[in-house]
Amino acid sequence: MRTIRTEDITKAVKKMCIDANLYLADDMKNALYRACDNEESVLGKKILGQLKENLEIAGNESIPICQDTGMAIVFVKLGQDVHIEGGSFNEAINEGVRQGYTEGYLRKSVVNDPVIRKNTGDNTPAIIHIEIVDGDKLEITLAPKGFGSENMSRVFMLKPADGIDGIKNAVLTAVKDAGPNACPPIVVGVGIGGDFEKSALLAKKALTNELNSVHSYWNDVQSVTGSSKDVVPDSSYLTKLQNDLYNDINNLDIGPGGMGGKFTCLGVNIEVYPTHIAGMPLSVNMCCHVNRHAKCVL
Ligand code: SF4
Incomplete structure (x- = not known):
């Protein structure tokens, strides 16, 4: 003890x-800087430049x-x-x-x-x-x-038959409906599985993970007992889903500040958990470009 x-x-x-x-953590900072270098919209690039400058002033002058x-x-x-x-x-x-x-x-x-x-x-x-x-x-x-982005969160109680297309439609619907209100470029946390409240918790937790990462419950399971090993799913589909969502969201042309452009999102993070045979809960928790988190181990 x-x-x-x-x-x-x-x-x-x-x-x-x-x-x-x-x-901001390095992964977020680097993603913002990369977007700044690669944005094609003139207005979008200007907005990203201002966000970068804002970030530097905050760090240098110790202000939020x-x-x-x-x-x-x-x-x-x-x-x-x-x-x-x-x-x-x-x-x-x-x-x-x-x-x-x-x-x-x-x-x-x-x-x-x-x-x-x-x-x-x-x-x-x-x-x-x-x-x-x-x-x-x-x-x-x-x-x-922040609650500008929090207010744009959604829970969808999808059916198992909705499949991958249903997941993509739900996430894209949430991002489209949010438009400029979540202060884009955003990070999109997606929680799939569990039940109603578990999916929301997964989506929120996903935002604290390394940018553009996927995580399954099964990653943390040390050993499978009481059932055969083939109960552990092949989760490789998640990487493709994460990639597809990132590209599809950035093709929405919402862009930095909602003014149009290549970078509506800086990243998509997904967390999945086992669920009930009759359902596929899905939650989307968005965070603005100020996706803040700090971690410590005592
Ligand atoms: S940038 Fe983020 S924290 Fe700031 S107002 Fe917008 S949503 Fe809120």
Whole structure:
């Protein structure tokens, strides 16, 4: 059993809130720079140039990349051999968010109730997803999520017979309907399988993965027990799906800022999970070009 103290969790979360809002991960930065070099639309290229300049100013002057510094989404992988000491685990995370958003002068965007709508004043509570895993480590991924893009998210309860074409149509419908509202160029998180809420969680989690990656539940399964090995699917179709979606989305001509151009999206990330014989839930969670996330392992 390994002990991790809550004050270390708070410290780590505080730092991640500030870092994620000031700097983009290299994969996102490189994708934005590449788009800037390769955009053919004159207006699109100008917009991407401004986004690049904005990113550089944010890093150099320690100011947030966007005024919407988001709601703090926290994915936790808690090793089952970890003992948390020093107080409440959830409160340790919320205290980190409180300190990060206050001391980092980040906009407080959380209201106390969806109808009453009084600002909580410190960007808490965070949305915390906890997964218990093997081992004695604590992995925390923090993703500040802006709501311009969040509001464009969709859930589609597809039928199994809809197949790959149904998946593509659903994703393209979501992106077309979002138009300029998700602040393109966007990153498109696609969650397929599970049930209604699991697919949404997969789509959100997909946004925190390496850009243009695919991930299946079966990647994490150490050994298959209780059934034959051929239950493990050949997931190679996912790479083609990811590629096709990337190209199809970029052929929509929504473009940077919604002004037309080659780069409507910078990446498509897919997560899949086993599902029920009668359904194929699919969720799309979009993020703008400010696809922020930071990770730490304690
Ligand atoms: S969607 Fe992204 S770029 Fe647009 S306002 Fe929100 S955080 Fe900023």
